[in-house]
Amino acid sequence: MSLNEYRGVWVFAEQNDGRLRRVSLELLGKGRELADRLRVDLVAILLGEDAGKLCTELIDYGADKVLWADDPELRCYRTDTYTKIIASQIMEHKPEILLVGATYVGRDLAPRIARRLGTGLSADCTSLDIDEETRLLQQTCPAFGGNLMVTILTPKERPQMATVQPGVMQPLQKSTRKGEIISIPADIEHKDMRVSRLRVIEETRRGIGLEQAERIVSGGMGIGSVENFKMLGKLAELLGAEVGATRNAVEAGWASSDRMIGQTGKTVRPTLYIACGISGAIQHIVGMKDSELTIAISKDPKAPIFQIADYGIVADLHQLIPLLIQELLRYKGAR
Amino acid sequence: MNIIVCLKQVPGTNDVRLDPETGSLIREGVPSIINPEDRNALEKALLLREEHGGNVVVISMGPPQAEVALRDALAIGADEAILLCDKAFAGADTLATSFTLGSAIKKLGHFDLVLCGTKTLDGNTGQVGPQLAELLDLPQITYARRVEIQGEILKAERVFEEGYELMETRLPALVTVTREINEPRIPSIDQIMQSYREKEVKTWGAAYLGLYEHSVGLDGSATKMSKIYKPEFGKGKVEFIEGSMEDMAQGLLAKLKERNLI
Amino acid sequence: MEFKLTKEQEAITRMIREFAEKKLAPIATQIDRDAKIPPDIHPELRKLKLFGIPYDKKYGGGGESYIELVLVIEEVAKASAAVSVRLAAHYLAPISLSLYGTEEQKEQCLPKLCSGEDIGSLAFTEAATGSDPEAITTMAELSGDDYILNGSKRFITNAPLDGLAIIFAKTDNGVTAFIVNKNQPGYSTSKPWEMMGLRGGQVADIQLKDVRIPKANLLGPEGKGYRMLTELIAYGKLDMSACLLGIGGAALDEAIKYAKETTARGKPIANFQTIQWLVADIETQVEAARWLVYRLAYLASQGGDIRHQSALTKLFASEMATEVTSKALQVHGSYGYTKEFKIERLYRDARVGEIIEGVSEIQRVIIAASLLR
Known part of the structure; x- marks a missing residue:
């Protein structure tokens, strides 16, 4: 393989039900930086039907080019069709980097593409850097529940592929930019339809937008029970916040798994993060350390969570939270 | 129904340490277990066997110590166990791992279903399942929280961001399962x-599988x-x-007001 | 000499630990608070075949040794000492039968005990006796082909749970052991005692009022009950030592966890030498006890007299457990004194070790007696 034939940074633009996933925009933000440093184009590859508007959006968020396959069969994600189209485009255009969001689709798709192309793939990256001389992508991702960080290189195969955790990279400011939209063939055959989606069951309980939430009230083992978790929900509601939970709290059955924040759960970066009864195990901290303002409430003044908090309160939650709720209600009533 | 379950032996804790001199992982004294989601996959295989009859083969790539994980799987109920063990397999990334596992599965011949855990506790990449499906040219369903089989048809509920989707495919297929799917038996x-006394764990090496050393292990990895390092956090202020x-309570609200958060 | 577990034994430890962590640990606080083991736990223990591990397969046992039994009790105790004591106390019944039972008695009683359908108890202690055989007041009087038992027993673990009790009573020629079905008319139990620790263990008094026992249920030689008791209780000490070893191991785990997770002045308290010394002492004591207990289990599996060795093992294991739980509590500081932390329960659970199956003072007497005879 002649590595020099491979040029350009690609981002898989994931759409769900006609809307772009936010992580795709985040990847464009990072991809733009990488492409500029490598002095190459940033290309988004989008599969979907009637997605012209999305192509423009991708350009507005930083793409130089959008490769778009337009076909009714691409409206829904399918492992086989998506793998086939993207892998064949890569073989034709030879990008040096392909970034994919570590979503349920991305994690299904990226390994399949990597295997087909025989190239390397890192998972759930939280940081990407480039060595401009060697053009090697330094892919850093957590292992062992965030207890270790590993930096991975793909020295001899191309493209260098990485899935990236949603919520970690920052999208660019949206602005009107110039870019090229290139139509690519879908070329779907019957044999690519081996798996079909019969129906979708949306569950509101699944944390819609926990990653995007601006405010999160989160609970750990110190909360103590399902009932108390409901009280936390009340506090969250008054603050206009989403409820999050640690892995232990989820495993204790106090919160559903979609609420889990941390290495095995979601990565969040809200403006406000209130950690209640959370000791601050690394596995949790990796998922929320970039919160803008962190307030920690715990009975144990030695809990590690206080080390990463801006404000700390050492108190019994069972007394403090009802009081907070009461004070908030009074404050809201007074306004 | 012939079911193949892929499993990995992983450290039973995430609290791992690095050797301060070599910077490599300290594995001594860390107990090993079957990767939890792989246990769910095995449990699903056993339930399907109870329902449809057939045979459950567990297969793992790993060092000689990984035999323990396969013994556990035999105790739990698997019919056969195969350990893919060879010095040449060491240092494999997911590409090389899926190649080795896939070669062994091809050697096993006929099967209806391959089940894997979605992710492992240690690497957490979730890549081997889909890569194996690609190598074996199988339809795949990942993140399955429910699986049912009727005749040749497999239906699965696949978890995604907004809920779950009901998927359908035809056997043979590869499915990766989540921890939600069941509670593994002990x-x-x-x-x-x-x-330990009555069952056998077969060991297959690169030569037996007819694999070249450059296509497996570290050499076969991309x-x-x-x-590798310990992350540092902390604002400390x-x-x-x-x-x-x-x-x-009032102090906290005052801070929130200061920042226009309420 | 080989100081390591076999692969099978390691697998037992691994699997029972998984069971204990998944099923017992989450409810251990509840068991302690309510002094009650939820009814769905017993079937789980039966499914794992934990009630007849060292007995012959022909009686429904596991055909393994006391080493496997000790490993199981240890792992269960780490999560919930109360549940481990149910097992430990149960085993006194099948041990009695396997040592002294006739073939008919074994065939009749062991299968249900080994499957856990019957839960075993051993009843010697009375209100006025400690370990003094002369002070026993429960009487067995011969009436035709039956014995009629009258009297009461104190602090009997598992007494209210269905199954078999081995009950000691006075006969003409001394103390004699009887196999008593706990459903039998005339057998009744008090409300369980409210205990400081091992809460959930169901320790109650037994009242025996005209309990009719056929001669066929007389266990071992008539009038030799006290000698039998000293042999049986040696096995009780073995099981109890395993339970104390589990409690000690759990205290070590808790101390390490707390030391690593808790910070003072921005550093984990594990960095402080005072904490390091406590943790080092705890492990040293636990390991010393571990190998005493495992060796005793080995000796028990070989057959033969283990009275001396079991006395010193239990003496050491019980003092180890009270000391290490105290040290681990100290690692926690004030938090260790709250009910928020597991160490508080372990500290209470451990304390009975120096009392149960003969107080430490008696163990010293036994040890000294066999040395200075």
Whole structure:
């Protein structure tokens, strides 16, 4: 393989039900930086039907080019069709980097593409850097529940592929930019339809937008029970916040798994993060350390969570939270 | 129904340490277990066997010590166990791992279903399942929280961001399962003893599989680890809000007001 | 000499630990608070075949040794000492039968005990006796082909749970052991005692009022009950030592966890030498006890007299457990004294070790007696 034939940074633009996933925009933000440093184009590859508007959006968020396959069969994600189209485009255009969001689709798709192309793939990256001389992508991702960080290189195969955790990279400011939209063939055959989606069951309980939430009230083992978790929900509601939970709290059955924040759960970066009864195990901290303002409430003044908090309160939650709720209600009533 | 379950032996804790001199992982003294989601996959295989009859083969790539994980799987109820073990397999990334596993599955011949855990506790990449499906040219369903089989048709509920989707495919297929799918059984004392005294773990190496050394292990891997380190966090500037319970509640609200958060 | 577990034994430890962590640990606080083991736990223990591990397969046992039994009790105790004591106390019944039972008695009683359908108890202690055989007041009087038992027993673990009790009573020629079905007319139990620790263990008094026992249920030689008791209680000490070893191991785990997770002045308290010394002492004591207990289990599996060795093992294991739980509590500081932390329960659970199956003072007497005879 002649590595020099491979040029350009690609981002898989994931759409769900006609809307772009936010992580795709985040990847464009990072991809733009990488492409500029490598002095190459940033290309988004989008599969979907009637997605012209999305192509423009991708350009507005930083793409130089959008490769778009337009076909009714691409409206829904399918492992086989998506793998086939993207892998064949890569073989034709030879990008040096392909970034994919570590979503349920991305994690299904990226390994399949990597295997087909025989190239390397890192998972759930939280940081990407480039060595401009060697053009090697330094892919850093957590292992062992965030207890270790590993930096991975793909020295001899191309493209260098990485899935990236949603919520970690920052999208660019949206602005009107110039870019090229290139139509690519879908070329779907019957044999690519081996798996079909019969129906979708949306569950509101699944944390819609926990990653995007601006405010999160989160609970750990110190909360103590399902009932108390409901009280936390009340506090969250008054603050206009989403409820999050640690892995232990989820495993204790106090919160559903979609609420889990941390290495095995979601990565969040809200403006406000209130950690209640959370000791601050690394596995949790990796998922929320970039919160803008962190307030920690715990009975144990030695809990590690206080080390990463801006404000700390050492108190019994069972007394403090009802009081907070009461004070908030009074404050809201007074306004 | 012939079912193949892929499993991996992983450290039973995430609290791992690095050797301060070599920078490599300290594995001594860390107990090993079957990767939890792989246990769910095995449990699903056993339930399907109870329903449809057939045979459950567990297969793992790993060092000689990984035999323990396969013994556990035999105790839990698997019919056969195969350990893919060879010095040449060491240092494999997911590309090389899926190649080795896939080669062994091809050698096993006929099967209806391959089940894997979605992710492992240690690497957490979730890549081997889909890569194996690609190699074996199988339809795949990942993140399955429910699986049912009727005749040749497999239906699965696949978890995604907004809920779940009901998927359907035709056997043979590969499915990766989540922890939600079931609660794995624990073998009784006599099943554990039987697996050690009466059952066999086969060991297959590169030569037996007819694989060249450059296509497996470290040489067959596309990724290289360039750095491994302990992350550091900490702002270290916490300001405690103190006083009576009322003082603390009001103090907190005052901070939120200051920042226009309420 | 080989100081390591076999692969099978390691697998037992691994699997029972998984069971204990998944099923017992989450409810251990509840068991302690309510002094009650939820009814769904017993079937789980039966499914794992934990009630007849060292007995012959022809009686429904596991055909393993006391080493496997000790490993199981240890792992269960780490999560919930109360549940481990149910097992430990149960085993006194099948041990009695396997040592002294006739073939008919074994065939009749062991299968249900080994499957856990019957839960075993051993009843010697009375209100006025400690370990003094002369002070026994429960009487067995011969009436035709039956014995009629009258009297009461104190602090009997598992007494209210269905199954078999081995009950000691006075006969003409001394103390004699009887196999008593706990459903039998005339057998009744008090409300369980409210205990400081091992809460959930169901320790109650037994009242025996005209309990009719056929001669066929007389266990071992008539009038030799006290000698039998000293042999049986040696096995009780073995099981109890395993339970104490589990409690000690759990205290070590808790101390390490707390030391690593808790910070003072921005550093984990594990960095402080005072904490390091406590943790080092705890492990040293636990390991010393571990190998005493495992060796005793080995000796028990070989057959033969283990009275001396079991006395010193239990003496050491019980003092180890009270000391290490105290040290681990100290690692926690004030938090260790709250009910928020597991160490508080372990500290209470451990304390009975120096009392149960003969107080430490008696163990010293036994040890000294066999040395200075």
